[in-house]
Amino acid sequence: MALSAAPAAVAPVGQPTAPLSVKAVLPWAVFFGVLMMTLIYFVGAEQGAVSLISGENVHEWVHDGRHLLGFPCH
Template identity: 60%
Template sequence: MENTKARGATALDLSAVKAVAWLSLTVFFALLALYFVGMDQGATSVFGSNTYVHEFVHDARHLLGFPCH
């Protein structure tokens, strides 16, 4: 016969330290994405005169309203 004993739900670990770690990582990656989409051109470019990043995110830049021309 099959075991029909109900299993209880496991509790989530919502400690403050874990929440701060996840929030910090999320903010870091969001700001990194914002930099590459919106500001990686010209004098602030990490890659110098290399325009590959600019061309890769060109449509996203226009979609989000960043000027690039």
């Protein structure tokens, strides 16, 4: 069996990797936070008292997830 001549991309044992800074993580944390809040809105509140999209399509698409997460819908 032939071995690959490519160098390993893993840091050698015993050498610490560079820590992540808050500046590097903060934009991703904000992005995923907004994404999760949007998803929770569509699962939990869309087609309720406040509706951004008319019709029943969004309600039907997230109906089972709504019950699974404990949101009442009917």
